[in-house]
Amino acid sequence: MRSLLGFTALTAAGALVLSACSEDGTAGGESGGTIVVGSVNTLSGSATFPEASEAAAAVFDAVNAEGGVNGYTIDYTIVDDKGDPAAAASAAREVVAQDEAVALVGSASLIECQVNADYYVQEDILSIPGIGVDPDCFTTPNIAPANVGPFHDMTLSLLYGSEELGLDNICALLEIAGNTLPAYKEAIQRWSDITGKELLYIDEEVPYGASDYTSYIVRAREAGCEAITVNPVEPDSIGQLKAAEQQGWDDVTWLLLTSVYSENYAEAVSETGNGVYVPAEFYPFTDSDSPETEEWRDLMVENDIDLTSFSQGGFLAATYFVEVLEGIEGDITRESVREALRSMEPIENPMVGTPYVFGPGDTHHDNTAGFPVQLQSGTNEWELAGDEWLHIPEEHLPGE
Amino acid sequence: MLQGALAGLAAGGVYAVLGVCLTLMSRLVRVVNFAQAAAGMFGTYIAVWLVSNQGVPIWLATVVAVGCGAAISAAIGWVVSTWLSEADTSARSAVTVAVLLLLISLSFILFGNKPQPFRPILGGPAFQVSGVVISQVAVFTVTIAAVVAAASHALLTRTAVGIKLRALSERPTTAELIGIPAKLFGIAVWAATGAVGTLVIAIVAPSQSNDAIALSMLVVPAAAAALLGAFRRLDLAVVGGLALGVLQGAAAQMTELSVARHFLPFLFIVGLLVWFQRKEVWDAAR
Secondary structure, three states, X not given: OHXXXXXXXXXXHHHHHHHHOOOOOOOOOXXXXXXXXXXXXXXXXXXXXXXXXXXXXXXXXXXXXXXXEOOEEEEEEEEEOOOOHHHHHHHHHHHHHHOOOOEEEOOEOOOHHHHHHHHHHHHOOOXXXXXXXXXXXXXXXXXXXXXXXXXXXXXXXXXXXXXHOOOOOEEEEOOOOOOOHHHHXXXXXXXXXXXXXXXXXXXOOOOOOOOOOHHHHHXXXXXXXXXXXXXXXXXXXXXXXXXXXXXXXXXXXXXXXXXXXXXHHHHHOXXXXXXXXXXXXXXOOOOOOOHHHHHHHHXXXXXXXXXXXXXXXXXXXXXXXXXXXXXXXXXOOHHHHHXXXXXXXXXXXXXXXXXXXXXXXXXXXXXXXXXXXXXXXXXXXXXXXXXXXXXXXXXXXXXX | OHHHHHHOHHHHHHHHHXXXXXXXXXXXXXXXXXXXXXXXXXXXXXXXXXHHHHOOOHHHHHHHHHHHHHHHHHHHHHHHHHHOOXXXXXXXXXXXXXXXXXXXXXXXXXXXXXXXXXXXXXXOEEEEEOOEEEEHHHHHHHHHHHHHHHHXXXXXXXXXXXXXXXHHHHOHHHHHHOOOOHHHHHHHHHHHHHHHHHHHHHHHHHHOOOOHHHHXXXXXXXXXXXXXXXXXXXXXXXXXXXXHHHHHHHHOOOHHHHHHHHHHHHHHHHHHHHHHOOOOOXXXXX
């Protein structure tokens, strides 16, 4: 069902290229002392991501409370794409064409980039998603997410497994929805280029949302995998860990992605073999006394927003955006925001290992650092698995 | 290959149990119950909520879950037998599709869409056959499939209640005229299959991925299993469920078959439908 959604998204994206031609490209933001900033999020349906835009809203509220940016108040508009391509397309049109937003900030959606990337180019508007998921979030000119993304995250996860943990026989179980396969393969290839190592095997046809993963786990065990890397959604990963537990396979290491880094996941699994390792895309929020996350944590607690990677992404996207706005001289319009983001200097933040820059590039896949965390059997709690950021070596990055 | 096939037994057992429930429903109350697995999912979610929020012991929560699953199923049965007693199988089955969607949505509303922290009642390996681990859950599901099928068969052929149930399913009007309480019997069948379905889902959910949709959609392979017995024969439903599980397990071991894996239940269904129609003359089949 979920992979169907991906295909539908693709078709809708294609249709959009055609329909976008009829839209007129009005530049907005001249409604006196208020600018509209939009955000397209999956807020209803079977998988929802409300925290990123809630966190961004908290940042903008705090800015507005102190008089706004250069005299402008930010009117933050959050729209729901319901995880549905058609709704995602109309949500983007609502904020871009109707509300005349100057930019999109803090979005978090499974399909939004894929559906709207061409429309944003057409309308000359830039988007800083809090959490980008699909490949189009990282490979199109007008979108530059605050997060690392699942593809670099997979390279980092493999690097941690092979280089830090010294694991040799790593296997990959990929759950592919829509057009993500080439991007994951590229991520794995990047790891091979860096380390000179190969995966034992890659299974590209592991189903999303299956009820029982035992046979996939048995195959991996038979093949002699020491570690398994997966790009899972939470319930699927829980199913895979439980299948390994049922098989009595207690010495497998899991090299997973930030998609499972949540307190809810830690609560739901008890047996993790030799451990679940994740390169967290932001400084680990579960390290509760860390000065790195203090500013974010205080704001989230004050606004009663869940402490998750999503709220970190939304917070960062909004924080970067405000800093760029502050540097704009003159009117804040879609055009001036675009110019400012494209010519911005990199912004450092203790919650990320790579400074953020939008820049003039045609692709934006520049956040390349993760902070390793681990979940060991019986603890139900994430712990730090290192004391420094893990980086993808620069010479192996695209465009280098 | 053999390892993979045996690994599919746990899933196959679940398909078989649910397939037997579907067969019973189809035979006795003329319904293909698409909400069979969803009722079990909902009951199980209630159990998880009781364990994690109310501190209820897991065995007691499971008992409550089975009761809830039976009650949900009985409630649908009451609606169907009250307002659709004369309707054909398609109309009666359509009601259960609505209930399936309702239960999935309701579980999102009540329990959220994040995975639930299930604690297993049964867990870990039971024994090994030539190096292949058979899990306790696999032993349980296969056993309960066989037991439920055998017990249902015995009930229907050897007891007075069974004779009355068969009378109701084969000659409903005649049966009612001779004083068999059709509605009561119908609801009892709904409740019993609801209870069995919930029990098996409550046992397997902690060992699988357990979001509302994945659990509710177990009804698809279960329907494929029931179809092998043409929704009439319990023994073939068990065989169908186990065969499907084993096939899926074996297919997962081979990269060449990777595309077919997702569609196995559907291929199974289409293949069986074609086979059943093999002797039909073109015009007569329509």
